[in-house]
Amino acid sequence: MRTSRTRPRRHRRTTVLAGLTAAAIALAGAFTVATTGPARGDVPAAPGWNLAWSDDFNGASGALPSSANWQIDTGHGYPGGPGNWGTGEIQNYTASPDNLSLDGNGNLRITPLRDGAGNWTSGRIETRRADFKAPAGGTLRIEGRIQMPNVTGNAALGYWPAFWALGSPYRGNYWNWPGIGEFDIMENVNGINSVWGVLHCGVNPGGPCNETTGLGNSRACPGAGCQSAFHTYRFEWDRSVTPNALRWYVDDQLFHSVTESRLGAATWADMTNHAGYFLLLNLAVGGAFPNALGGSTPTAETVPGRPMLVDYVGVWTRGGSGTTDPPTDPPTGTSTLVLRSGGALGAAQSAASSVTVASAGGGNYDGTPHSPQTFTATGVTRAYDGGSTQFDVFADSGTTIANGQQVKVSYDRTGDGTWDRTETYQYFATDPVPGYEHYTQAKGLKASTGSHGNLVGGTVKVEIWNAIGNGPGTVGVGNQSFVRIPFG
Template sequence: MRTSRTTPHRRITVLAALTALALTLAGAITVAGSGPARGDVPATPGWNLQWSDDFNGANRSLPSSANWQIDTGHGYPGGPGNWGTGEIQDYTASPDNVSLDGSGNLRITPLRDGAGNWTSGRIETKRADFKAPAGGTLRIEGRVQMPNVTGNAALGYWPAFWALGSPYRGNYWNWPGIGEFDIMENVNGINSVWGVLHCGVNPGGPCNETTGLGNSRTCPGASCQSAFHTYRFEWDRAVTPNALRWYVDDQLFHSVTQNQLDATTWANMTDHAGYFLLLNLAIGGAFPNALGGSTPTAETVPGRPMLIDYVGVWTKGGGGTTEPPTDPPTDPPSSSSTLALRSAGGLGATQSAASSVTVASAGGGTYDGSPHSPQTFTATGITRAYDGGSTQFDVFADSGTTIANGQQVRVSYDRTGDGIWDRTETYHYFATDPVNGYEHYTQAKGLMSSTGSHGNLVNGKVKVEIWNAIGNGTSTVGVGNQSVVHIPYG
């Protein structure tokens, strides 16, 4: 079972899985939703196509490097092992595991060698800015045939089509606060699709982690394994309250509305730059094991691929796929070396009205040096010369009457905006007193650790993360005209 508490994990309860199995056994099987690759991305009247891939290309060629990056190994560098979910396969960039099939599909194939070791494929979009426009709707859709294997031969199979909040990149420990949308996932060859939202804190919280808020249903007509079906997710900001919806073959089977969650949880999930998409086929792990027993088994059959005909992202209404944060700076971040922390997760050169954000409890754990459900603040598009100095900050922190809480700050610099954090500074945590009222947490606490080096920023990024390293209670951080970071760039 999974030991990490801060990693995207796509897991459903035993009850949900058994319910889906019962529905499968009771359902009638007819032919629908099947057929070969369409050869194109379908027209969607009323929607504006923002991005797509129809996976046309020669047999055994890798997916487009302009659209996708291939994940390899057993986890992200510096992230939890086994991708935080207990899955056992080694992801590779081999065309044996991930490649086009020459017939208009992407093919992700799990394989087992003579020693019993499994390999498979996992890819994610280069873009990480898929977001519903203000006043509009985002639509993410894929036409997928799950691995065509059922029964004991399918034990341990875990295909998925999903999305993660962009702040996860380069951090890998801020799940589930940054949000996860599981558009389609399946387990053990059961004729059901699961749709799940992960958010908030783990364990527990408003999204009932690590389970998430999910639902499942049988695939309409032909089974999920024997035919292609269309899986769609919508993020609707044109309605009040905002809504998230999951569909299979245009049939709604799950929804979550904004009023089901507290304002901070919703904001942490939606007020960042957007989401990136993932396609993978895991073997083993927490979700397959939820049915009981160890998976995979000796009866599990390798070589049954998941096929993806197309993936597309559309919007309608509003102003496009991305927009500035809801509390944007009134001048470019690069116009000042002093950046104010903002309630919507931004860093602004101009301060805004005083406000506050809540930092999740450490839950009695110790996360000294490892961000745990942090509040994250980011500035982008910064072009400034390094002045030879060092980072300074003044964070207003308060834990109320909670005893033994300690806030911790990490400041990271991506010098060229390429998604790689060239310089990361983690400061010793600040033990707040059990008296109501803000205290000043500054760089004077000293560096706990640092990696990389400073250099000139050219369209670069700065990120500030604040979390509770210890304690059993939440904390408050003042933002707006209260907490600032001074970066060493003139």
């Protein structure tokens, strides 16, 4: 769902495929689920596959989705990222149960609403895990059973539901799309009875994925319409075949595929040789894609309040050497260091966790670490690339008012105990609403000392503390927060 700095990306090809050949359908495999009816109540078994992660959205009506599995995106864009989420969509994403909640019947409900002044709100979530990746020599399967908003015609103009995945390096950068990869597993606009599956990669505009359009295909939902019934949308990343392949299915019917040979080795490597992907579910209003197929949307005829329902989301693997390629610590050939449980900086861990940041106790520690959480990488040897530090810290202070978390990054070039370069960033005033927020370098540099140079057996340290406020905070670690150092 990303874009370049200047160009919205979800302008899709508009050809709807009427059907498929029997040979193409035969490739879909034998696993079949029902396409209509209420929530199943569980995530279905997939014979021959190993379930790596799932959420079936069971819970009380009005409850938010599991905070252990999901983080809620709010506002009109990531801090420091492109406005309107890079796509021109107009809604404000919120953490309100009116926009985002369980329905009590085993579904997640994402509902777009319009107030009396014509302002739209809706919901968007993304998995805390960002390491979903095909195992070496095996296959990754991402699947969701979803009913699109049950609205069609002029009343649906501007509706844009989606189930998709973004490459993990996007977190904290927000300007490296589309090179890091995007898999659109299910997209729909304007209540059209069609599902789009799209790959984004390479450079924008143009490139091997024809950006900003992407490499996509579409078809009508089998049997009942996309809007009137649940359908199962599946994406597979297959590393067991040569060339490696990506495949898109609806109700087990294959309707789109892309192979490595179509993109080239370099482009394929850019979108696959990283920690993996995180998953997203959202219902946007307006933007480049619905506008392309319906003029300026939404209109006065657009009806609010028609939710997208998600029965389950599951991730499976088959074959190969494991869920992901074994990481090194710290990661080799990359400048991204993840804040790990236990106070280390290194490769992403498989499980998300969190650490508590002590309260400032009403004091003012702006610029001075106070009872910080500290994360360190030692023995680092890399050449300075002339760039600057970037980071993305997932910060939450619950319902505490006026807390401000702050980050300091320090570099000891030779590991001799002398900090040759320190960077203290402006503190981040967390909102008094439960849910993680993105604290990035876009808040701006408050103070710095020294200068950069090559690291030879050096040390990198990240400190996080509450500069102001009267309550503790929380920082996501394991695979959630990271610093990208300017060293090759």
